[in-house]
Amino acid sequence: MKLNTLKPADGARKDRVRVGRGIGSGLGKTAGRGHKGSFARAGKGKIKAGFEGGQMPIYKRLPKVGFRSKLKNDTAEVLLYQLDKLEAGEIDFAALRAAKLVPANAKQAKVVKKGDVTKKFVLKGLLATAGAKAAVEAAGGSVTE
Numbered sequence: 616m617k618l619n620t621l622k623p624a625d626g627a628r629k630d631r632v633r634v635g636r637g638i639g640s641g642l643g644k645t646a647g648r649g650h651k652g653s654f655a656r657a658g659k660g661k662i663k664a665g666f667e668g669g670q671m672p673i674y675k676r677l678p679k680v681g682f683r684s685k686l687k688n689d690t691a692e693v694l695l696y697q698l699d700k701l702e703a704g705e706i707d708f709a710a711l712r713a714a715k716l717v718p719a720n721a722k723q724a725k726v727v728k729k730g731d732v733t734k735k736f737v738l739k740g741l742l743a744t745a746g747a748k749a750a751v752e753a754a755g756g757s758v759t760e
Contacts, residue, residue, distance in 0.1 A: 691721035695747050696730025698738075707739045732756075 634646035648655045665672045693716050703710050708724055711717045717724050728746035735755040748758045
């Protein structure tokens with residue numbers, strides 16, 4: 616085998632179609648572009664992604680809002696191991712605010728299970744996840760929402 620004898624296999628490379636070369640070629644006159652319209656013009660064959668021919672496109676017809684919980688901004692998360700550091704036997708929202716565990720703009724607090732709890736305490740008026748509730752009750756405390 617020599618480099619100067621290498622060539623592609625038969626049929627591997629096709630000649631490009633020469634359009635607009637007379638009626639006998641089958642691709643004369645309009646050269647396969649049809650009649651009129653943007654695709655028949657030179658340099659105008661592209662349309663923007665999402666363009667639907669002047670109809671209001673689907674990305675504009677569908678709502679953009681989605682779901683955003685309004686309570687998210689009002690609810691503060693308090694981790695279980697943070698409650699273990701408090702001295703109070705009864706913990707409510709005011710006690711959490713006094714301990715600076717919830718920000719000033721929070722309207723309610725939710726206890727999330729992270730870490731362990733060793734002390735016995737009562738949670739009053741606070742939201743709690745199922746795991747956090749089970750951990751507090753296992754330590755001998757109780758949760759009243």
